[in-house]
Amino acid sequence: MSVAPAAIIPAPGGDNDSRTLALLADLSQALAESIDLEQTLAESARRIALHMHAEAAAVFLLDKDKLHLECRACAGPVDVLGLRLAVGSGVVGRTLTENTGQIVNDTQHDPDVLHSIDKKTGFRTRSILSAPLATARGPIGVVEVINKRDGGEFDTHDLDILRLLAAPTALAVRNAHMALALVEQQRIKRELEMARRLQKSLLPKRRRGKFPLLGINLPANEISGDFYDYFDLPDGRIAFVIGDVSGKGLNAAFLMVRTASLLRWAGKDGLAPAEWLARVNVEVCSAVNEGMFVCALVGQYDPVTRHAVFASAGFPPALLYRNGVFEEFGADGPPLGILDDSSYEQREVALGQDSLYFFSDGATDVRDADRNTIGEAGLRTLIKRYTSLPPAARLRAVVAELQQLRLVDDTTVLLLEEPAPEQRSLLSFSLPARAENLYQLRVALRAALDENGIERNLRDKLVLAVDEAAANILRHAYRGTGQGEIIFKLTREADGLRFELSDQAPPVDVACIKPRDLGECRPGGLGVNFIDALMDEWFIETLPRRCGNRLTMRKKLTLNPGDKE
Amino acid sequence: MNNAVSRETHDEYVLVRLSGEVDLSWSQQVRQEVLAALEQSNAVAVELSEVSYIDSSGIAALVEGFQNARGKSQQFVLIAVSTAVRAVLELARLDRVFLLFPDLETARRG
Numbered sequence: 177m178s179v180a181p182a183a184i185i186p187a188p189g190g191d192n193d194s195r196t197l198a199l200l201a202d203l204s205q206a207l208a209e210s211i212d213l214e215q216t217l218a219e220s221a222r223r224i225a226l227h228m229h230a231e232a233a234a235v236f237l238l239d240k241d242k243l244h245l246e247c248r249a250c251a252g253p254v255d256v257l258g259l260r261l262a263v264g265s266g267v268v269g270r271t272l273t274e275n276t277g278q279i280v281n282d283t284q285h286d287p288d289v290l291h292s293i294d295k296k297t298g299f300r301t302r303s304i305l306s307a308p309l310a311t312a313r314g315p316i317g318v319v320e321v322i323n324k325r326d327g328g329e330f331d332t333h334d335l336d337i338l339r340l341l342a343a344p345t346a347l348a349v350r351n352a353h354m355a356l357a358l359v360e361q362q363r364i365k366r367e368l369e370m371a372r373r374l375q376k377s378l379l380p381k382r383r384r385g386k387f388p389l390l391g392i393n394l395p396a397n398e399i400s401g402d403f404y405d406y407f408d409l410p411d412g413r414i415a416f417v418i419g420d421v422s423g424k425g426l427n428a429a430f431l432m433v434r435t436a437s438l439l440r441w442a443g444k445d446g447l448a449p450a451e452w453l454a455r456v457n458v459e460v461c462s463a464v465n466e467g468m469f470v471c472a473l474v475g476q477y478d479p480v481t482r483h484a485v486f487a488s489a490g491f492p493p494a495l496l497y498r499n500g501v502f503e504e505f506g507a508d509g510p511p512l513g514i515l516d517d518s519s520y521e522q523r524e525v526a527l528g529q530d531s532l533y534f535f536s537d538g539a540t541d542v543r544d545a546d547r548n549t550i551g552e553a554g555l556r557t558l559i560k561r562y563t564s565l566p567p568a569a570r571l572r573a574v575v576a577e578l579q580q581l582r583l584v585d586d587t588t589v590l591l592l593e594e595p596a597p598e599q600r601s602l603l604s605f606s607l608p609a610r611a612e613n614l615y616q617l618r619v620a621l622r623a624a625l626d627e628n629g630i631e632r633n634l635r636d637k638l639v640l641a642v643d644e645a646a647a648n649i650l651r652h653a654y655r656g657t658g659q660g661e662i663i664f665k666l667t668r669e670a671d672g673l674r675f676e677l678s679d680q681a682p683p684v685d686v687a688c689i690k691p692r693d694l695g696e697c698r699p700g701g702l703g704v705n706f707i708d709a710l711m712d713e714w715f716i717e718t719l720p721r722r723c724g725n726r727l728t729m730r731k732k733l734t735l736n737p738g739d740k741e
Numbered sequence: 742m743n744n745a746v747s748r749e750t751h752d753e754y755v756l757v758r759l760s761g762e763v764d765l766s767w768s769q770q771v772r773q774e775v776l777a778a779l780e781q782s783n784a785v786a787v788e789l790s791e792v793s794y795i796d797s798s799g800i801a802a803l804v805e806g807f808q809n810a811r812g813k814s815q816q817f818v819l820i821a822v823s824t825a826v827r828a829v830l831e832l833a834r835l836d837r838v839f840l841l842f843p844d845l846e847t848a849r850r851g
Contacts, residue, residue: 611764611765611766612766614764614765614766615762615764615766618762618764618794636794636825636828637828639794640794640796640829640832643764643796644796644797647764647765647796647797647798650765651765701797702797702800702801702833703796703797705797705832705833706797706829706832706833709832710832
């Protein structure tokens, strides 16, 4: 070290060991409280020099490259702040590479002492004491003191003290590094969050009311390579887009933003989907990095004719769900960004009241408990399971199930379906109040429930409950006379099904109608138990002017509440 | 709809064979067949593999048969119970009350 005698630090008084302990306590506390590493190290160097009766002290830290040591703090007459030494160079370097303290009392004959700095400053380095800043992961720097002020030599006791004082310094440096890493992590997290928000802002807002398109996008990480979009065309049609950019991370996110913008820009012209894709493909080819591409599907829906026309660039086939059966609609064409003269196929679907699902491959790549991909069959099962729910609730339920499994990729689902009215009559007819007509009721009810996607097991339970209700009306309201009729109505409500059975019989005593104890084994009286067990709610009312009774039963169709779109 | 009830003798057992949808319109007929079978033999089996639907009035006919048999220390079993019937028996918590066997041979062996 190069030192010109100037501000010599005065020697303190007092018993040596107690002073060392006091310094150690003070130093530890100062280091623990400090949040500024440079200031902390400067304070450490000053206090160590003072305590060790040394003319100067310095703290060197290992650079990020692990090849150099840099002086990050010094105390004494010469400022060597910023001095860089190659690892292994000088006594400081030796301290680090050997990870042991060094005592050099004869600097003239120690081969590692660097005399060049002394030559520059005219200062004479007589003795050096150094200790590594040790951590569990190896040394991260060196603390060094120069020249005993009384001209004496450093000894092993001095080295023990220096090692003791180096410990909290090393800890403070380590903590500061960790704090810096944490700050950096937070910064990246904030930036990713901003990118995520930017991406989210590109997704269309959900349209309330009678709008036929619904989308859900689940990023596998902070940012997504998937996107969807829909917008109105001047002629009343609705354009829609769904896409999946290859790769992950920021590159994929940038390409996603770019492609989504291009698709919207080109789609506004109302071009036929095949031309629309071809035009965007040319643009993407000129902008995309080597090895990156975009799978996308674009289309238009005409709410008047209820026809959808679409084209696909390497996107998974669309799934049409009609009367309990799936039909696949592929539309071949290479992904965007591969060949600038690609052409695309176009498909047309008469939608009617059916459901058309578009989904990125993330939806089928979801892993089950055995880590197997659920595939398209798994996705179909999920859709079928919730098909009786209204569109938004159905998508939420499907996505909630996907989330409970393991998402390995961004997952996006776009659903095209004409919204059903809030309440829809599914079945309505009257039957003579005779037992032989119960069969017709069951047949009609089974057909209506099948048509509305109610799965078989639930369907059979509902049929049993309705049949029991009708049988009770025949026996107890009409008292088996065979006179009168039962008016039956099945209505689809927002959250389930409502069954109504009305009669023109004298008012029944509602208080008498309750489930019996199933603990007794006796024939009869089970009908109400069945209704009670199979329906979520039931009640009997006397009709106005006491001209009959109405039994209403409700069955909720389950969905997972609280799922976010 | 092929609703049918028949009675057959198989050694010591009288087998009441039911098929179709057992509901209020003919559960009375089922009841009578079951009670007649118990008059005819000390061991009665009701075969239900072809029953695609049964309501509480059909279940009541079987419960009455079961209780009659128990009162006279007779054997009364249900065999080859279809899925539809089993679901309703479970709903009524009677699946553990009745003796259920896959076939007559197994019922014989008890």
